[in-house]
Amino acid sequence: MKEVTAAIIINDGKVLIAQRAENQKLAGKWEFPGGKIESGETPEECLIREINEELGINIEVNDFFGKVYINMIWKK
Numbered sequence: 917m918k919e920v921t922a923a924i925i926i927n928d929g930k931v932l933i934a935q936r937a938e939n940q941k942l943a944g945k946w947e948f949p950g951g952k953i954e955s956g957e958t959p960e961e962c963l964i965r966e967i968n969e970e971l972g973i974n975i976e977v978n979d980f981f982g983k984v985y986i987n988m989i990w991k992k
């Protein structure tokens with residue numbers, strides 16, 4: 917099982933969503949920015965790292981929104 921974190925960033929009543937890059941899996945799809953939890957990392961640490969890598973900003977994690985389980989099947 918793969919564990920992923922994603923951030924819901926709200927500013928001025930607008931929610932930030934990001935488009936996946938052309939060189940990524942699911943290229944062009946829209947997502948809440950985030951990524952996979954690495955070994956030894958807490959979900960919060962993962963989120964801070966991913967948002968810094970993807971958006972170049974430093975965030976503080978506030979409220980936990982929720983958890984979902986997805987069964988993904990890849991099609992080529």
Ligand SMILES: Nc1nc2c([nH]c(=O)n2[C@H]2C[C@H](O)[C@@H](COP(=O)(O)OP(=O)(O)OP(=O)(O)O)O2)c(=O)[nH]1
Pocket residue numbers: 920921922941942947948949950951952953966986
């Ligand atoms: N970031 C993000 N990922 C999502 C969302 N919904 C959803 O199903 N996913 C899935 C897509 C991917 O299979 C997985 C996130 O993996 P990723 O490829 O973005 O992770 P990563 O940044 O660590 O990438 P990499 O190092 O493996 O290249 O979670 C979402 O809202 N945000």
